[in-house]
Amino acid sequence: MTVSPHFEFRDGVLHAEDTPLSHLANQFGTPLYVYSRQALHDAWEAYRIATRGRDVLVCFGMKANSNLAVLNEFRKLGSGFDIVSGGELARVLAVGGDPSKIVFSGVGKQVWEMQAALKAGVKCFNIESEAELARLSDVAQQSGAIARISMRVNPDVDAQTHPYISTGLKENKFGIAIETAVAVYQHAATLPNIEIVGVDCHIGSQITEISPYLDALDKLIVLIKILADKGIELKHLDLGGGIGIRYTDETLLSPTVLLDKVFQALDAHGLSHLQLVLEPGRSLVGNSGVLLTTVEYLKHGDVKNFAIVDAAMNDLIRPTLYDAWHSVEAVVPRKNAACARVYDIVGPICESGDWLARDRSLRLEQGDVLAIMSAGAYAFTMASQYNTRPRAAEIMVDGSNAHVVRPRETLESLFATETTLE
Ligand SMILES: *Cc1c(COP(=O)(O)O)cnc(C)c1O
DSSP states (O other), X not given: OOSOTTEEEETTEEEETTEEHHHHHHHHOSXXXXXXXXXXXXXXXXXXXXXXXXXXXXXXXXXXXXXXXXXXXXXXXXXXXXXXXXXXXXXXXXXXXXXXXXXXXXXTOOHHHHHHHHHHTOSEEEXXXXXXXXXXXXXXXXXXXXXXXXXXXXXXXXXXXXXXXXXXXXXXXXXXEHHHHHXXXXXXXXXXXXXXXXXXXXXXXXXXXXXXXXXXXXXXXXXXXXXXXXXXOOSEEXXXXXXXXXXXXXXXXXXXHHHHHHHHHHHHTTOTTXXXXXXXXXXXXXXXXXXXXXXXXXXXXXXXXXXXXXXXXXXXXXXXXXXXXXXXXXXXXXXXXXXXXXXXXXXXXXXXXXXXXXXXXXXXXXXXXXEESSOSSSSGGGOOOTTTOOOOEEEEEETTEEEEEEOOOOHHHHHTTOOOOO
């Protein structure tokens, strides 16, 4: 059993939909990111079903995977986008995304990014500090535009996830402390070029429990009522992203279970008129992709066995950055029990932190192709060219067709714009 029904073994070969991954490795080389179009659609469908005909806007948290082909699938399905930079805005516009379905998050928005987002006409800016509010107010005034805003409040709840991907605690840099939010809203209400439309939170990533969401929601509901008493009426409530995926044996939090509880709470508090906005990233793409890599060398030692592969931390940084666990499958598993050993899967980069998986029992020979599973989110988007390694190609599989949606970078392109001094 693999983590996704769209990446399954057929006749002893791991497939993406109807396409053998061994063929893709042969044709396009490795390392190689492979996405399943159908898996993207299925992940979207889970959210669509969960919305139950209510007013819900799902804004794909696109920093998880911002390839234009991926964005275009979600655009066609009706998705909005949660962006965190002017660059991401440009990508959404490049695929014809609807600006009125874009929410703009991030703690460090620059003037040019605000200008570009105002010009495009985004749905709202998720404001993360008083200083940002002041800047946006100035930029909007200078542009003669009205900036719609929602405050990203920090509800101080523990999402029970890795510290690097936990964002809703007081010690995190994100959002405005919920205690001071009322005062900031009241100030915002006095600013002529600012229109208050919502409230927002995003408490972390890879969350597998429902309780942190419900705790955050309770706090937001209290805030919404206080604001209403002061004459500030909101149109939407944004609960952020963060729903986890199955990397190994995690129990899954389904969008339906979560949203049913959210609707119940909103209805109980007379807030069913509020539009619900969500910003899922990982849960829409994480299990829709794999990273293929070839075993270059096997190195057997007294203490450790290493499989040295052609993918590295520059292609997938999650293991070394978050101590993340990705399942590893041989694309064509060997039957020969004699070659079974426990391996660390490591890359060629000159860093001891360059590992992709540890202590995996596999039957390997040099030249074998491995699939690092669940590599659809925070894989390519976090890739770098460290060690002057071209970023790998991205393929989108559709049934038995494979489309190159981003070619492998050429060596020349890596330094084509550099110059030397006389
Ligand atoms: C990263 C991020 C998301 C997406 O998070 P996932 O865990 O991938 O669902 C959503 N909103 C904001 C503000 C983010 O920073």
